[in-house]
Amino acid sequence: MPKKLMLTSLGILAIAVVLTAPGCMPAIRTDRDTVYQTSTISALMKGVFDGDMTLGELRPYGDFGLGTFQALDGEMLELDGKFYRANLDGSIMEVPDHTYTPFAVVTFFDNDMVVDLEQPTDLSQLQLHIDGKLVSPNYFYAVKVKGKFSSMKTRSVPVQVKPYPTLTDAVKNQQVTELHDVEGTMIGFRCPPYVDGVNVPGYHFHFIDSARKTGGHVLDCVASGVRVTIDGTPSFVLGLQDTKGFQRVNLGAGQPEGLQQVEQGK
């Protein structure tokens, strides 16, 4: 293990420079078909809400993704290489590169497959429809759903103070925003079943409207004319935090208790 992960605000290039010195291998560099993740869902569930990676350091790994911010300060989205925060009230703001994240998942989005859905489709129907198009449920997929939504129910979470609660407790104070007849983009991933504890098996979507003014973590929706684009990825890179919070947290085996409740707002 390196003495210090050397992830500075200079970004990932700093690592490359350090580690390509004579006798060293190059640092991790991902291709476009890789999902990169900082920290684990099990650590986030247990209240590891401080990270050691900035958005600027995350960007070399992808232009599309989701996550959260230091101290669980809102829902994070990345679209076209720009990072956005969905605040507690559902408003969207662009976020500067020096902002830290305790959990995020990104990739470079490629249109491997396009599916147009014209009929009204709720979230579970949408997911079943996408499932039917996949070559296998055992890969990671980035999923973009762009178009019209007759309803969109999102949530965001309030910033937390130390000592941090569990994510389950933090989400009890979530605020729900309901939109009708809105245009925008759902940014999501479908993870394979064996990632329990690392990430969320199945689908996980965040939403941002086309004006980039409103959004959050998707609890439910009705799509009423959308284009679904799917990017399958055969590689997954997990970068673990070099923080006391991550090192000291007791991470049990398997799917963290309460994950479904947190993800689905139930």
Place this chain on the structure above:
Amino acid sequence: MPKKLMLTSLGILAIAVVLTAPGCMPAIRTDRDTVYQTSTISALMKGVFDGDMTLGELRPYGDFGLGTFQALDGEMLELDGKFYRANLDGSIMEVPDHTYTPFAVVTFFDNDMVVDLEQPTDLSQLQLHIDGKLVSPNYFYAVKVKGKFSSMKTRSVPVQVKPYPTLTDAVKNQQVTELHDVEGTMIGFRCPPYVDGVNVPGYHFHFIDSARKTGGHVLDCVASGVRVTIDGTPSFVLGLQDTKGFQRVNLGAGQPEGLQQVEQGK
């Protein structure tokens, strides 16, 4: 997803060349502090015994590791960049680079920490002792245990024919080799608890004697004068197979049934 993973017998450089064409990111390149894995333990448990990666393609990701071979043809070890097979009878042979693996885990081994153990220590005591030295149970660690063993109980597995059985069924025909007063090296990893389904949480060791003639998957041992070196790694890269076997297998959530039985030979 690439149309084809392009992992040819030319090795990983083939990918780098293809993907560093204008407009593309470089392929995945790992630094020394990364554990690289091909496929998942859940797929191996379900009988995905054919892989699409050769040992030659695996070597750029590490000089130290373990796994198995196409058709589950013995236990695989990598030490100092050389790949070995522990045959069913416990004999060791070096394996050519064009050999395929359906599951393997490798890293570049660095001596982050050294612990000398002079007293007789069985496998569970050894693991507890190492646990006590780790900065955190939440990282991946490569572990090398080199020295004298008053006893060493290993197993290997017979080559399987299609249609492949589950790993649990295949291991029922394992052959156990018991050695006494042997010198050699245990090659292993300690994985964090949240990798259920991806890899084996906790310790997993293979053994090779100092003459590189005998070895296998470690079921039990008594170390009687060993040097333990530990390499902590904050990054993990998962490369998924581009095979029909992997795509079609039904991978359930959480720790695969029977994993403990398979790993501990119980």
